[in-house]
Amino acid sequence: xxxxxxxxxxxxxxxxxxxxxPSVVVFGEDIARPGGPFGVTRGLQAKYGExxxxxxxxxxxxxxxxxxxxxxxxxKPVVEIMFxxxxxxAMDGLVNQAAKARFMFGGQCSVPxxxxxxxxxxxxxxxxxxxxxxxxxxxxxGLKVVVPSNPADAYGLLxxxxxxxxxxxxxxxxxxxxAKGPMEDAPGPLEIxxxxxxxxxxxxxxxxxxxxxxxxxxxxxxLSESGIELEVIDLRSIQPWDEATVLASLSRTHRLxxxxxxxxxxxxxxxxxxxxxxxxxxxxxxxxxxVGAPFMPVPFAASLESQxxxxxxxxxxxxxxxxx
Amino acid sequence: MTSNSQKRLLGFYERxxxxxECELKLSALFADGEVPGFIHLSVGQEAVAIGxxxxxxxxxxxxxxxxxxxxxxxxxxxLDSFFLEIMGKQEGICGGRGGSMHVxxxxxxxxxxxGIVGAGIPLxxxxxxxxxxxxxQNIAVAFFGDGALAEGVLHESFNLxxxxxxxxxxxxxxxxxSEFSPTxxxxxxxxxxxxxxxxxxxxxxxxxxxxAVADVTAEIVSxxxxxxxxxxxxxTTRRVHGHYEGDPQQYRDADELASVSDYDPIVxxxxxxxxxxxxxxxxxxxxxxxxxxxxAATDAGRAGTLPSFGHLLADVYTPxxxx
Numbered sequence: 001x002x003x004x005x006x007x008x009x010x011x012x013x014x015x016x017x018x019x020x021x022p023s024v025v026v027f028g029e030d031i032a033r034p035g036g037p038f039g040v041t042r043g044l045q046a047k048y049g050e051x052x053x054x055x056x057x058x059x060x061x062x063x064x065x066x067x068x069x070x071x072x073x074x075x076k077p078v079v080e081i082m083f084x085x086x087x088x089x090a091m092d093g094l095v096n097q098a099a100k101a102r103f104m105f106g107g108q109c110s111v112p113x114x115x116x117x118x119x120x121x122x123x124x125x126x127x128x129x130x131x132x133x134x135x136x137x138x139x140x141x142g143l144k145v146v147v148p149s150n151p152a153d154a155y156g157l158l159x160x161x162x163x164x165x166x167x168x169x170x171x172x173x174x175x176x177x178x179a180k181g182p183m184e185d186a187p188g189p190l191e192i193x194x195x196x197x198x199x200x201x202x203x204x205x206x207x208x209x210x211x212x213x214x215x216x217x218x219x220x221x222x223l224s225e226s227g228i229e230l231e232v233i234d235l236r237s238i239q240p241w242d243e244a245t246v247l248a249s250l251s252r253t254h255r256l257x258x259x260x261x262x263x264x265x266x267x268x269x270x271x272x273x274x275x276x277x278x279x280x281x282x283x284x285x286x287x288x289x290x291v292g293a294p295f296m297p298v299p300f301a302a303s304l305e306s307q308x309x310x311x312x313x314x315x316x317x318x319x320x321x322x323x324x
Numbered sequence: 325m326t327s328n329s330q331k332r333l334l335g336f337y338e339r340x341x342x343x344x345e346c347e348l349k350l351s352a353l354f355a356d357g358e359v360p361g362f363i364h365l366s367v368g369q370e371a372v373a374i375g376x377x378x379x380x381x382x383x384x385x386x387x388x389x390x391x392x393x394x395x396x397x398x399x400x401x402x403l404d405s406f407f408l409e410i411m412g413k414q415e416g417i418c419g420g421r422g423g424s425m426h427v428x429x430x431x432x433x434x435x436x437x438x439g440i441v442g443a444g445i446p447l448x449x450x451x452x453x454x455x456x457x458x459x460x461q462n463i464a465v466a467f468f469g470d471g472a473l474a475e476g477v478l479h480e481s482f483n484l485x486x487x488x489x490x491x492x493x494x495x496x497x498x499x500x501x502s503e504f505s506p507t508x509x510x511x512x513x514x515x516x517x518x519x520x521x522x523x524x525x526x527x528x529x530x531x532x533x534x535x536a537v538a539d540v541t542a543e544i545v546s547x548x549x550x551x552x553x554x555x556x557x558x559x560t561t562r563r564v565h566g567h568y569e570g571d572p573q574q575y576r577d578a579d580e581l582a583s584v585s586d587y588d589p590i591v592x593x594x595x596x597x598x599x600x601x602x603x604x605x606x607x608x609x610x611x612x613x614x615x616x617x618x619x620a621a622t623d624a625g626r627a628g629t630l631p632s633f634g635h636l637l638a639d640v641y642t643p644x645x646x647x
Contacts, residue, residue, distance in 0.1 A: 025457060051457055057487065062446040062480035069450025069464075072435055073385055077450075089622040092477075096440050097447060103640055105436060106419030110642045135592050165642035172485060 001185050007040045007177040009151035013158035014041065014078065018048045020133075021076060023147075023189040024162060027054040027063065028080030037082055038118065038177050059088050064115065065093035071167075072101060072111040078162060083129045084119035084171065087137075098167040099142030099308070110165040114158070117197035120173040120211055120261055121298050121309050130298035132210075132262035137169045138239035138271075144168040145239040147190055149213035151181040153236060156190035164192060173211035175263070197249070201229035204319050205249040207272055208259040209235040212310065218258055219312040223319060230319065238268050246272065247280050254285040255322040259315055266293035291315050328500045330600050336378070336534040337593045340370040343394040344590055345618045346403070349395070349421040350410060353622070354569050360412050363424040366394040368532075368564035371589035372497050373398040376465065377539025379545040385433040385451040387444030390425050391497075392437030395467050400432040403617060404624035415629025419639075420470040424603045437571070442468060442475030445494070449481045452554075461549045463491040471502035473511045473518070480617035482522040482556075493544060494524075496556065497531060499563035504575050512603075519556035531559025532589040535596075562587045 004012070017024045019199030026044060028036075032055040045053040056063045060081055067077040081087050087094065098111045120321055121130040138145045146155040146161055154172070161168035198213055199220050206216045220230035231249050235241050250256050256276055258269035269290035274323045276288060290295055291314050326334070347367050353359045357387040366373065373394030380386070380399070396406060401417060409416030410424045417429055428436035435451060438444040448466035455462040471494070472478055485492050502510045519526035525547075529540045537559055544555050564585040566573045573581065585591070597607065 025453075044642030054488070057480070057483055059480035059484060061477050062449065062484055065443065065477065066450035066453060066481075066484065069387065069435065069447035069452075070428070070454045070457075071450070072447070073451040073454035073464075075450075075454045092440055092443055093446065097438075097443060101436070102642065103636075104418060104426045105430070106417065107639045108428060108430045144641070227354040250384055253421070 001183045003180045004151045004183045005177070006151045006154055006172070006179050006181070007038055007192065009155040009183060010040050010158055010172065011042065011044070013162070014044060017078070017159065017162045018044065018052060023074060024076045024078065025054070025070070026078045027056050029056055029058055029082050029261050031055060031080050036080065038174070040177070041080070048089040060089035061093060064090035065097055067099065067113045067115070068093055068097045068111055071111045072109050074110045076090045076162060078114045078116060081115060081117040084117045085128045085131045087115070087117060087133060094137070094143065094167070099140045100316050102166065103142060112165045114161045114168045116170045116172065118172045118174045119208045120175055121305055122175040124300060124302050124305055126300040127297040132240060132260070134169070134171050134238060134307050135262055135267045138268060142167065142213070144192060144237065145171065146237045147171045148236060149176070149210055149234050151179070152183045152187060153190060153196070155183060156187055157192065157236060159189035160192050163189060168192070171210065175211050190236065192237045193242060195236055195245040196234045197231065197245070198234040199230065199232040200292060201231035201253070203229045204251055204255040204257060204322055205231045205233060205253045206257045206259055206315065207233045207235060207246055210261065212259050212261055215295070215310070215312055215315060215321060219315045219319070222312070223316065226321045228319060228323065241272065243275060243279070246276065248269040250276055250280045250281045254283055256284070256288045257291060257318050257322060258288070259291040259310065262292055263295055264290045265295045267292055289318045289322055291318045326602070326606070330597070330602055333535060333593065333597055333600070334602065334606060334610065335501055336374055336538065337597060337607070338614060339374045339398060340534060340590050340593065341610060341614045342617060343373060343397050345614050346397060346621070347393055349618050349622055351565070351569055353411065358626070359410055359424070361423050362407070363410070363569045364391045364567065365565040365569060366391045366452040368562045368588060369497055369499060369593060370394050371534035371537050372495065372531045372559045372561055375534045376495055376541045378538040379541040380465065381462070382432050383460070383462045384449070384465065385435055385462065386467060387435045387451065388467050389436045389441065389469060389472070390437060390439055391469065392427065392467070393424070396427045396429065396434055396437065399429070399434040400488065401427065401429040401434055403621040407621040407625035408628040409607070411625040411628065412630070414631040415628045432519035442472035442477050443647070444468065445472065445478045445481045448492055449485050449490060452485065452490035453488070454487070455491050463493060463548050465493045466497055467495050467497065468494060470498040470500065470507040470511070473507070473515065474502070479518070482518060482524065486522045486524050489551070491548050491551070492554045493541070493548055494554065494556045496558045498558055498560045498622045500566070501563050503567045515556060515558040524554050524556050526556035526558065528558045528560070531561035532587045532592055534589055534593055550588055
């Protein structure tokens with residue numbers, strides 16, 4: 001297939017899922033006729049019709065809860081929330097309904113739905129259109145949280161998410177939509193919960209996901225010139241997350257950094273650090289360091305946002321800290 | 325000689341009495357500490373659950389609320405499993421993980437009671453979407469109280485259902501109370517005006533007259549089944565017990581509270597049966613059957629085992645195939 005863009009890979013996964021499974025339906029705000037705010041769902045309504053690919057009113061709470069009810073009644077809905085910041089409006093559907101139905105009804109049903117939503121800054125979209133809220137979702141027993149870093153993974157993980165019997169939050173970093181990457185001609189689905197070693201290395205393990213995988217790879221390239229080899233682990237999903245792969249890497253490098261765009265405090269990195277401090281304590285030659293956004297809302301002005309977002313310099317400083 | 329209309333009414337009477345006696349038994353079990361947690365009783369509102377459900381099939385789906393015992397029983401949840409669940413037992417319909425506020429039975433299209441006011445409404449909308457996409461004649465029904473009228477998802481759901489012409493019936497059980505406050509002090513609009521605003525037909529019915537509820541629902545449901553789009557049914561009724569069991573209801577006027585028995589749907593039904601010259605032994609036989617059934621369910625509930633914690637983690641997510 002050659003090179004495809006991140007958004008195209010998602011479109012392809014949706015297209016094939018609609019084609020192969022009549023129970024798949026896709027709905028969200030402006031996703032059908034207009035083709036989605038980032039063009040990701042373009043062409044799907046024309047191909048699969050108004051019954052299965054629908055624009056919804058601006059009613060996040062109801063469209064997410066309706067996805068739950070539909071999933072309990074035999075459909076596999078894939079709903080889009082236009083910006084991850086807007087899941088705040090749909091938290092009852094996610095937290096109290098989707099996440100709990102299987103458990104609280106004694107396993108009578110599962111909730112095979114996917115919620116796709118873009119997170120992340122870089123567009124100067126300001127405090128209410130830029131947040132990375134994935135750790136909220138990962139904190140809720142019953143939800144799965146997937147965050148792909150490249151087109152091929154986005155395709156494979158979305159296919160897996162749609163096939164998954166449980167509710168999956170599929171988080172797409174806005175800065176990646178236009179990014180290109182290689183994709184095989186007939187790629188299969190990936191396994192949710194399995195990390196990928198994006199770059200092998202011997203000195204420091206950097207655990208990351210989503211758009212900051214690129215940041216880590218870039219930093220690894222420049223550090224390599226000075227003889228420091230980073231091992232970059234792309235988690236692919238943060239709930240469940242691949243503890244075994246992280247621990248095995250830590251056992252080789254003995255140094256661990258967790259990098260994400262989300263606010264550091266109480267984030268995904270905190271969970272991984274705490275777990276590795278427990279099961280990997282004997283392997284550690286340095287304190288575990290987290291690199292993420294400062295504890296503040298995402299600021300608007302370009303000069304402010306660029307300083308807010310964790311970048312290669314922040315990661316390189318952390319690498320020098322754990323090697324000191 | 326028992327006429328068909330008498331037989332129908334006797335059926336309603338028996339089903340309403342079953343809901344009533346189950347709830348009164350649960351109330352007693354709760355007071356004795358045999359039912360943990362919170363329970364919210366629908367005593368006085370039985371005609372709505374029984375009347376509406378009379379028009380539904382097993383393949384129709386319902387989403388209920390915290391005051392949902394009547395809906396569950398009327399939809400056909402197995403009574404022993406129902407008692408076992410509410411008494412927190414392993415053999416309960418939800419394995420003892422849900423309790424009164426989360427009774428569900430997917431096998432009869434009961435998508436769950438709900439602990440969040442109004443939350444069942446959009447779930448039913450989604451279920452109606454599934455019926456529409458699957459192109460069946462099935463419908464979804466959302467049961468909610470007047471307390472849910474002020475919830476945002478109700479307004480969103482009315483709009484979405486009407487926009488998409490979904491096969492759904494919205495049933496408002498208007499008992500006048502939003503938890504501990506009169507709804508008149510909480511909500512300024514009328515249900516029928518909301519329905520009109522969202523371009524849905526609506527009907528109002530005396531929710532204490534089981535035959536009236538059943539007749540009106542049957543008409544509405546047949547229209548919805550023939551792709552007539554969503555409709556709203558408002559059933560006016562009375563809440564006899566408190567918001568939750570144990571609620572002393574000090575916020576209620578004594579005269580208002582005393583008057584609720586004048587509207588008791590079971591007493592009203594029995595009066596009609598007597599006017600129809602129904603044999604006393606027929607009614608007595610129903611009472612005996614219901615008492616025996618409730619007694620058996622109570623025994624079943626007591627005989628259940630306390631759930632063990634060991635396997636709980638295995639059901640947070642669907643177990644992998646072959647696992």
